[in-house]
Amino acid sequence: MTKIGFLQLNSCSGCMFAVLGSAIFPELLKSADIQVFRLISDIQSEDHLDVVFVEGGVTCNEDAELLRRLWTEGTKIIALGSCAVLGGIMSQSPNMHIDPVNKFVDPHSSLPGCPPPRRLLGNLLLSAIDGSEFELPEKNVCWECPFAQDQTYEIEITSLHSTHSPKSCFLREGILCLGPITRAGCEAHCIKGSTPCDGCMGVLNGNLPAAIANLFSVLKVSETIREYAELAFRYQKPELKLKH
Amino acid sequence: MTRIEGDSALIVTREKDRITNVIYNMPTARDFKGVIIGQQVKDLPKIVPRICGICPVAHRIGAVKAIESASEVSIPPVAELLRELALLGEIIRSHTYSVFFSTLPDIMYLTDQISRQDILGIDRTQPRLLPIAIKLYNCAETLITATAGNTNMAFNLIPGGLMQNITITQQQELIQQLHATLSGIKWTKEYYGWLLNEIEGEIQKYTLPQPRYISCFDTHKNRFYGTDQIEFISEDGSQSKFSCAEFSEFLVEQDLPEAPTKIIYAESNKRLNNLLAGPHARLAALQTKSTKSKESLRNIPNLFYSGLLRIDEIEFAITNAIKLLETEWQTGEDVSVALEPQISIGASAVEAPRGTLLYRININDVGRIEDIDIRVPTELNASAITLIVKKVMTACLDLGWSNDQILERAKMAVRCFDPCVSCATHTDIRFRD
Numbered sequence: 278m279t280k281i282g283f284l285q286l287n288s289c290s291g292c293m294f295a296v297l298g299s300a301i302f303p304e305l306l307k308s309a310d311i312q313v314f315r316l317i318s319d320i321q322s323e324d325h326l327d328v329v330f331v332e333g334g335v336t337c338n339e340d341a342e343l344l345r346r347l348w349t350e351g352t353k354i355i356a357l358g359s360c361a362v363l364g365g366i367m368s369q370s371p372n373m374h375i376d377p378v379n380k381f382v383d384p385h386s387s388l389p390g391c392p393p394p395r396r397l398l399g400n401l402l403l404s405a406i407d408g409s410e411f412e413l414p415e416k417n418v419c420w421e422c423p424f425a426q427d428q429t430y431e432i433e434i435t436s437l438h439s440t441h442s443p444k445s446c447f448l449r450e451g452i453l454c455l456g457p458i459t460r461a462g463c464e465a466h467c468i469k470g471s472t473p474c475d476g477c478m479g480v481l482n483g484n485l486p487a488a489i490a491n492l493f494s495v496l497k498v499s500e501t502i503r504e505y506a507e508l509a510f511r512y513q514k515p516e517l518k519l520k521h
Numbered sequence: 522m523t524r525i526e527g528d529s530a531l532i533v534t535r536e537k538d539r540i541t542n543v544i545y546n547m548p549t550a551r552d553f554k555g556v557i558i559g560q561q562v563k564d565l566p567k568i569v570p571r572i573c574g575i576c577p578v579a580h581r582i583g584a585v586k587a588i589e590s591a592s593e594v595s596i597p598p599v600a601e602l603l604r605e606l607a608l609l610g611e612i613i614r615s616h617t618y619s620v621f622f623s624t625l626p627d628i629m630y631l632t633d634q635i636s637r638q639d640i641l642g643i644d645r646t647q648p649r650l651l652p653i654a655i656k657l658y659n660c661a662e663t664l665i666t667a668t669a670g671n672t673n674m675a676f677n678l679i680p681g682g683l684m685q686n687i688t689i690t691q692q693q694e695l696i697q698q699l700h701a702t703l704s705g706i707k708w709t710k711e712y713y714g715w716l717l718n719e720i721e722g723e724i725q726k727y728t729l730p731q732p733r734y735i736s737c738f739d740t741h742k743n744r745f746y747g748t749d750q751i752e753f754i755s756e757d758g759s760q761s762k763f764s765c766a767e768f769s770e771f772l773v774e775q776d777l778p779e780a781p782t783k784i785i786y787a788e789s790n791k792r793l794n795n796l797l798a799g800p801h802a803r804l805a806a807l808q809t810k811s812t813k814s815k816e817s818l819r820n821i822p823n824l825f826y827s828g829l830l831r832i833d834e835i836e837f838a839i840t841n842a843i844k845l846l847e848t849e850w851q852t853g854e855d856v857s858v859a860l861e862p863q864i865s866i867g868a869s870a871v872e873a874p875r876g877t878l879l880y881r882i883n884i885n886d887v888g889r890i891e892d893i894d895i896r897v898p899t900e901l902n903a904s905a906i907t908l909i910v911k912k913v914m915t916a917c918l919d920l921g922w923s924n925d926q927i928l929e930r931a932k933m934a935v936r937c938f939d940p941c942v943s944c945a946t947h948t949d950i951r952f953r954d
Contacts, residue, residue, distance in 0.1 A: 289571055289572060291575075294614075297658060298659065306640070318641070319523045438563045471684040507561065511567075
């Protein structure tokens with residue numbers, strides 16, 4: 278049996294509760310040897326794990342050291358959720374520092390999302406049981422969006438918030454949506470629920486400032502909504518990657 | 522601590538035959554206040570659900586109600602109804618976790634039913650329970666997703682009402698799915714009651730002396746959505762009420778030693794203040810209105826009956842959700858009112874699964890959050906947690922038990938409160954130093 282662990286760092290436990298709600302969870306309980314999962318079990322052995330799912334961002338040396346030790350021992354580290362993959366919403370804190378898992382170790386795979394999309398989470402958990410490869414989609418949210426055929430960059434963006442069910446692409450209605458630069462996999466769940474994408478799956482090439490710059494270079498953004506940084510960088514710090 | 526939400530620890534000081542001090546430590550700081558201050562008001566409901574992965578709907582509702590209070594708008598009845606349904610889904614999901622994954626393993630362990638104290642141990646002994654838990658959990662997530670948009674962000678619940686109504690197809694499917702869970706929860710209730718009878722002597726240690734209850738449960742409409750009046754039932758049974766806008770005057774915060782969280786005391790008596798929020802308090806509030814529930818009054822305030830009360834609330838949530846969907850829900854697209862935040866102060870109260878959740882916001886002249894005060898139920902329960910742990914450990918010590926045995930019982934006592942550490946550590950870390 279594969280020895281599996283579920284670790285919680287600085288987080289809300291939302292990704293772990295998504296695991297409990299996954300269709301594959303009952304199978305996981307019986308087909309894997311769960312060595313650590315604080316939310317549901319007293320057994321806490323972090324030694325000799327084959328796979329560890331990590332939820333939350335890193336805020337202290339102890340967590341960073343634990344990740345490095347597991348990685349050195351050959352444990353496959355899987356970053357789960359926007360906090361572990363991108364830093365998450367706590368990245369906006371002016372008072373504390375939070376880092377994603379990949380700042381300290383090279384994860385075997387990553388699944389962002391707040392929460393991680395149900396279908397992809399099921400595939401990821403399955404990969405831990407049967408050793409199959411897990412891959413993220415290499416397309417953007419528009420690829421899954423029912424309104425993508427109406428997309429245009431010609432309309433002036435005048436709002437950061439929607440107040441009604443969209444009849445067409447949010448960008449056509451003058452509402453900012455990060456779908457064009459955000460990785461697919463969520464099946465455009467928020468957009469189908471009348472809420473524009475705020476980028477919880479992260480950007481496709483990993484370079485958020487560049488993706489934001491590209492998007493805003495083609496959008497016509499109204500003078501009235503210049504303060505869009507909270508939306509653009511909700512899940513990730515705008516760290517510039519400069520080449521020397 | 523294991524089998525609770527979040528990262529916490531009990532730090533106990535024992536001097537010979539006395540437990541001299543208990544600290545319920547929650548060491549991980551989560552600076553939500555720092556993240557929120559300065560944000561646009563309309564972004565507040567998008568941020569606060571991330572405080573907690575098990576009660577995001579309650580946080581979202583707390584935020585939108587506070588914004589609506591600041592803007593002095595009333596939402597359409599169907600919007601309030603769908604918000605209540607989303608909360609009922611959250612009650613089912615959270616209590617299912619607490620009962621099946623947290624407290625049932627303890628009670629089955631005490632009755633020698635299992636050797637491994639977790640859901641796997643339960644499944645090996647009583648295989649009927651895990652499928653019931655999974656069915657309830659999935660049904661709850663379907664209810665939350667249909668009414669609130671999704672399980673973690675609840676994006677359908679917006680200031681002014683809702684983004685969209687549910688459809689007749691969704692209504693029918695929800696009713697069908699809710700009906701399908703009823704037999705399982707009724708069976709669990711009987712089984713849980715039987716287990717409690719088996720350990721009647723053991724659970725006497727877990728009676729909380731003279732608790733004071735706090736609740737905003739709407740006892741007229743029977744809704745967790747809550748009222749603006751907070752009900753306070755003191756140790757002598759007398760009742761008083763205060764407006765949620767005034768909560769900072771009645772509920773005093775004090776830093777918890779060595780932790781980025783706080784204990785909340787009722788202002789009347791700070792020294793010995795075992796305030797209790799959650800299922801016990803909601804039942805107490807209901808019992809002050811009715812003579813029908815006197816039978817179960819004897820269960821209060823024994824903490825080991827919390828699990829049974831949670832099962833009661835799951836059953837109530839299922840039957841009430843069916844009733845609301847069948848008789849009160851209406852079709853239509855008139856689900857919100859226009860709202861434009863302006864300089865003002867807003868406050869709200871809502872019953873989260875663990876108890877009363879309070880919000881107070883200050884909005885500045887450019888429509889941004891100037892200040893925010895969020896009081897969560899685990900902070901309300903914090904003084905009672907330390908008090909009961911000390912009482913249980915002292916009783917076990919008197920019986921001559923080993924340290925390991927005593928600590929195990931102390932952890933069981935904490936789990937009875939179903940503490941939510943993510944909620945309790947949301948506080949502003951700037952005040953820590």
